[in-house]
Amino acid sequence: MNVGALAASVMLIVGLVTTENGEKDLEDGICKPKPTCRECILSNPSCAWCKKPNFTKVGEADSSRCATREQLLKRGCDTDQVMDPHSSHDILEDIPLSNNSDKTTVTQLAPQRILLKLRPGEWMNFTVRFKRAEGYPIDLYYLMDLSYSMKDDLENVKKLGNDLLAALKNVTNSVKIGFGSFVDKTVLPYVSTKKSKLLNPCPDRMEQCQPPFSFKHILALTSNATEFEIKVSEQNISGNLDSPEGGFDAIMQAAVCTDSIGWRNVTRLLVFTSDDTFHMAGDGKLGGIYLPSDGHCHLDENGNYEKSNVFDYPSVGHLANVLSASNIQPIFAVTGSILSTYQELSKMIPKSVVGELKEDSSNVIQLISEAYNDLSSTITLVHVQLPPGIQISYNSRCNDGFLAGQSWGECSNVKINELINFEVMVRAQASMCQQERQRFKVKVLGFSEELIVDVKMVCDCNCLDEEPFSRDCSGGNGNFSCGVCSCARNRLGKLCECEQAEHLDRDLDAGCRVEGSQLCSGKGRCECGKCVCNINVRGEHCECDDTSCERHDGLLCGGQGSCSCGNCICLANYTGSACGCSTDKSECTKDGVECNGHGLCECNRCNCDPGYFEKLCTKCPGCESGCQRYRNCAECLAFGTGLLRENCTLMCSNVNMTIVQEQEKSVMWCTEKSEDSLITFSIQETEGQVFIRVVAKQEIDDQTQNIVLGLVLGIVLIGLLVVIAYRITVEVYDRKEYARFEKERDNVQWNELNNPLFKSATTTVVNPKFSED
Known part of the structure; x- marks a missing residue:
């Protein structure tokens, strides 16, 4: 099975939504200062918030409360004051797995319901268990091509009932089989609309065939083999004009007409037999049928597809989605001439297999048995209805190994009662916080059981210290939450300590500036005579900018140091104004010799002597000459x-x-x-x-x-003479060729005979009464 196509037709592709409120920080993996606790934890899963009162120093903005847990603890925040929520999950329903199918309810997938609490950007893992129960019931619907070329096959299918039930009962005691057939749409150019051909489409008029039809449901699922053989024996071959058949219409109706077919909530197999290719979406326009397939059941009381000539054939993608949603596993039993075509089709339809059918369908029992064993032993875990903004990945713990980082979970050759585990990893983005609780499902293809996953976002800090009109905010002039005061109207300051009217007094600005400088160094705002600095800026007058250091290779302080007030503080073994120079000499030295003795090691790189190159100054064209080697010395x-x-x-x-x-x-x-x-x-x-x-x-x-000057001038003069001589030669040659062309043209004698096929576009009409008097 082509699981790449499976991902396209069954699973919803993850939508990565980028918004302005912190998604980029999430992707960068950097904890940047944020003004509120909510914005802090949404920005990156590594970020935490300190709610400790008076945690910030003079000039520091409250946004500096957002940093990693380690940084906050190092700066003096108490452990119980650090807000750092994480993802978790609660199992809401977990019915034990069944060993066999003797019980009324069989459980093969566990758990059945789970609640995920996701912090944006953080992966959350949970385990899904699956075990194949022995004797799980089977429904098999046999869908047969009844075009004229399948005449021999029909005779064998008429005797199929008992043998088919006996083969499936080797697997389970609960088996039901049904039957349906198809030909094609009953309009030109698919079938002949001549009245005699609509009554009898056989190529030989002496032979009797049933009228053409699109799809006919003949027998609902039953455990009675005799009834199957009786209904099938009543069928007669039909016919059509073109080679491709209307099998897609038949598959769609067999999948969506659940009540008519009689599908149970068990393993569902659809055996599709044909000896030719298929029509698909768009082909209906040839017969004037342009409405897309609506994916609904349109069977009349006699089981005929009554809207065949109204709706176009379904597309492959539409068919794949419907089959997957209905938990139907197709088995394409086709002849060798079209085997490759259906193998390509199978790659785009999940949980489907293809088998080669003999020309007379004599091997159909063996083919179905082998296909069922192949389908049932391959366990594929997928997700459906995945909301935008959620990513999902799978680790499969199979009996033959461990597969990590898959877009779906899959194990092959799984035996009866063999337990396999899938680790499902889920991550949500910050955009999910704008939505209500979400839900998606996890299921095993081909089985009706589902795991319902409810998703609840962890987007708030829940500091539990909220206090309206708090005394910590200058005696009730603001609401206190997560260590920060939200000031009442007309109040300003970190602790709401002054009125807005008072702040307008110019005298208060004096404490926010150094003589001759801008207010708060131009990197903050003045509130109540104190500077409140911008993000990454600190100091009494916001004089220290921790993002203004030099960069090396695009990184602040080369990624090998920290920026403090505009200066890089380099890590050990690094130096330079941007920490871009390593003091290590390991890359310059070989066998104890630095730069091969022909250069100096600077920033762990060799600066070679003139003429020398390569990493360790090992090459120097022409340096073999002693004269050149010692000339500079x-x-x-x-x-x-x-x-x-x-x-x-x-x-x-x-x-x-x-x-x-x-x-x-x-x-x-x-x-x-x-x-x-x-x-x-x-x-x-x-x-x-x-x-x-x-x-x-x-x-x-x-x-x-x-x-020396004479030699140079001589070389230049010779070059000019060569160029002039070349141009003269080309000019003479061109003049001779042109003169020869003119002479040949003068000697040509043109044939000026009139073309007998030519007729003038001008018509001359003579007035018989005209006189030139």
């Missing part, structure tokens, strides 16, 4: 210039330099260019030490400069 030691002049002593510690006035002929000398000078030196390496003799600095003379 020779320059900085002898003349104090060059790339290494700033750290010459460190980088050239093993080099001994001597200045000489002239070159000795018996020694190999290196001559390297540096800026406007030529450096000539010799190299001698002995036991890790390098001895360099440098000839006094030589300026590049004018003659040398003229030679």
Whole structure:
């Protein structure tokens, strides 16, 4: 079974609703300051609220009461003053599982009802148990294609009753079977509407067939095999025009006409037999039928689908939803030529299987038995009617292993009386707090039992300290709740300590500003002569902003420190203004050597010497030459210039330099260019030490400069000549080709004969009475 299609057709996709009141904080996993306890616990499951009176310091806003539990306790909040509600669940109904089906009521799924109390963003787990009861009853409805090509199959089906009941009674003593048939809609182009063909659609007029029909319910579910064989034996083959059949109409009516079919609240199997493909939604337009299938029962008193020519065929998705909601498990018994088509269809219909039917349906008993064993041994736990804003995930503890993080629970090869457990994990988002109590269901596909899950949101703190006109609020000038005063009208201040009219007096603002600065440093508001700072700002005059530090890699203090009043306080092993530099050198060192001896370790990264690269400065094209390798040391030691002049002593510690006035002929000398000078030196390496003799600095003379300049100008001139020559060659060639084209065009003799098929669009009419006098 394709469970990806199952998720599309049975389960409702989780809707992730993002709102402005804290959903983003929930996703970020960060506990940010919030002005109220409710907003605090809704913002993130890691957030808690301290309701302790006088918890905040001077200049701190009440929003700083929102932080993690550990942070609040560290700041002095008492354990019993921390509001940190969590998700929980209560089992409301849990009937024990049955071992067999001898009882009147069989229980295979437990518990049956549960109440979830969910805090937004926090996962809540509960366990669902399932055990297959022995001898669970079965209802089987046999739905047969009676188009002309199924003529041989009908003869075998007429003798099917006793054998089918006997095969199913090997599984359970309570079995009922029913029968229905289908052909196609009785309009063109599906069947011939010629009167004689409507009476007898057989291709041979000497043979008698019953008139075509869409779907006909023939026998309600019964345990009487003889009655099944009698009703089926009365059936005759029919016929239609096109190859696809109207099986989808038949499946829909068999599923929704519960009373007519006689479905019980037991295992429901629908055996669909055909030797051809099917019509689906949209095909009805070919016959002028455009109304979508309404999914209702439309059988007349004789069991015929009376609205066949009114409603279009159902879609695959519609059919899958109806079958799942009705707990009907389809078994598609089809011939080999169309087996692959129905296998693809089965992937989109939950709890369905496909079997290959022999041309005369002689193997149908074996096929049904194998399909039932396959269906009943696969247990699939899904959810239905999931409200928007709720996420759900499953862990399956099967006999052959543990499967985690599934979109549905599933175990295969489950035996009779074998207990399996599913762990269901549920999480709600803050948007759920805006709704009433919600409900969804958890069920095993193919079974009627359900677990009803009621969801109640934990969105409030329930501080239990609410006091109207509290003395803590300046003698009754406000209501006290969760450690915070809500001031009465015209009252201001953290404790409602002053009147609004009094606050308008400019003298009160003096305590909220430092001389020459803005009121509360521009990062808060002045109430009753005291600053009430914005979120993440503190201090008597809101002078400390704990979000204004430098960032590294997009993170405040590089994620390796905390921001305090605009300055980063780095963790151990980190330094720098944004804590972006690690003092560790493990990434720079190999075999005890730092940067391969050709660079410096800065922030746990090698800063390589000129010419060297790779992580540990291990590569340097051209550095094999000793002249190039020691050129910079020779320059900085002898003349104090060059790339290494700033750290010459460190980088050239093993080099001994001597200045000489002239070159000795018996020694190999290196001559390297540096800026406007030529450096000539010799190299001698002995036991890790390098001895360099440098000839006094030589300026590049004018003659040398003229030679170099001449070479450069010569190269440029040659390039220009090559380009000019190329353009002249192309121009000459193009002119010759054009002249040849003109000559050929002048020599062409055009055939100007009139086209005998041409007729002029102009008509000339002569007035017979016209005279040119």
